[in-house]
């Protein structure tokens with residue numbers, strides 16, 4: 001096997017949620033493996049820091065502000081990345097939010113906002129990216145799921161989040177099958193608790209800190225530990241892999 005099949009050299013990627021913990025580190029990781037990277041996040045987020053980290057390793061980045069709930073904005077973002085960096089072949093959809101609200105107190109608007117970003121946002125991102133990839137005969141997409149797609153997190157009141165992530169896995173499988181003969185692979189990576197602003201937020205951290213004993217590896221993931229699994233799924237090394245969810249959770253779901 002050609003060891004270079006793990007390389008992303010010469011390819012163009014788009015990463016959503018690229019100003020945040022996992023998205024920012026993965027965008028840098030794709031650049032470290034040779035890709036030019038369009039980095040997308042909401043207006044006002046610190047995308048320049050991600051672009052600067054990519055430039056610091058000699059990579060190319062293009063910053064684009066868009067909301068993943070806006071399909072037209074995503075289509076325009078893909079077109080902008082393609083006109084700047086070249087035809088899109090790779091995408092990682094990492095934009096997402098989380099919050100804790102007991103189900104009986106959850107307003108319809110709280111439910112809807114989270115589902116709009118975490119589930120509809122992933123669909124609209126895949127749609128915009130997939131349209132570009134299908135037009136060029138191929139590509140590879142990784143959606144960020146969660147252990148919360150597999151288990152309901154002990155002590156965390158987040159029925160909307162858990163439902164959204166289960167939806168991401170089924171959405172991923174469905175798109176993988178629709179596009180299997182058209183050269184576009186679609187997979188997901190499901191992180192366990194990862195040391196990012198989301199998990200370390202004052203609302204979540206006091207709950208998550210004590211849960212580390214429930215993880216066989218007894219610690220959170222570092223964002224860098226998501227890079228290898230995602231690069232594998234994006235790369236030619238995974239040319240026969242589509243529709244799978246790869247858990248990166250320190251063994252949490254195995255226990």
Ligand SMILES: NC(=O)c1ccc[n+]([C@@H]2O[C@H](COP(=O)([O-])OP(=O)(O)OC[C@H]3O[C@@H](n4cnc5c(N)ncnc54)[C@H](O)[C@@H]3O)[C@@H](O)[C@H]2O)c1
Pocket residue numbers: 016017018019020021022023040041042045066067068069093094095096097098117121144145146147190191192193194195196197198199
């Ligand atoms: N941190 C964890 O423990 C953990 C575990 C499992 C899965 N995840 C998932 O990983 C992904 C990244 O999470 P993170 O921990 O890096 O969180 P984070 O809060 O650090 O980053 C999320 C990023 O998404 C962006 N975003 C939010 N809404 C958006 C929108 N409407 N349009 C565009 N961008 C938007 C935010 O601005 C932020 O930069 C999320 O999908 C999350 O659900 C995180």
